[in-house]
Amino acid sequence: MALQWLILSYVVAAEVVIALVLTLPYPMLVKKRVVSLVSLILQPAASIVAFAGFQLLDIYWKAEHRLSCSSEVCTATERDRYEKSIYKAQRNVVLCTGAVLLYWCIYRICKYNKDLEVLEEAEKRYKEE
Template sequence: MALQWMILTYVVAAEAALAFLLTLPAPKLLKNQFVSLVSLILQPALFIVPFAGFQLLDIYWKNEHRLSCTSEICTAAERDRYEKSIYKAQRNVILCASACLLYWCLIRICKYYKDIQKLEEVEKRYKEE
């Protein structure tokens, strides 16, 4: 189970790094090449959305079937373990949501750059006429 969360963490870190690099100012030629490379990577990277969705379903199922420690006979160690599992679940929900949100942001950033490039080409054609 920890391997899945480690993979998701690395994917979120990579998505954040790509989003940061895409938003940095760079020469036009370099930016166009980088945007086209990221666009090619985004197609096969779509697996992250259903993967994160499955992880969210797993968190939900475990939350519904978790033994609660609310009675007075629970020891301090049991109560700490219960609270720790709740905090881990909350962290993992944020991780899944950020994976999907960052993927969407990367798609939108690439689309905006491509739209700007097309508009610049149209403007260039109108200026030539």
């Protein structure tokens, strides 16, 4: 289970780097190349949305079926273990949500840049006429 979260954290880190690269100011030719490269990566990377969704469902299921340790019967170590699992689940929810939101941001940035490129080409055509 820890390997899944490690992979998801690496994917989120890669998405952050890609989002930063897309938002840096470049000359137009370099910007077009970077956007086209990232656009090619976006379709296969869409599987991260399904993976994060599955992980969220897993967290929800475990939260619903977790034994609560709030009574006087629980020992201090059991209570600490319970609280640690709650904190880990909250961290993992933030990680999954971040993965989906970053993917969406990268998609929208690429779409806006492509739309801008199409509009610039249309403007060139109208100026030539």
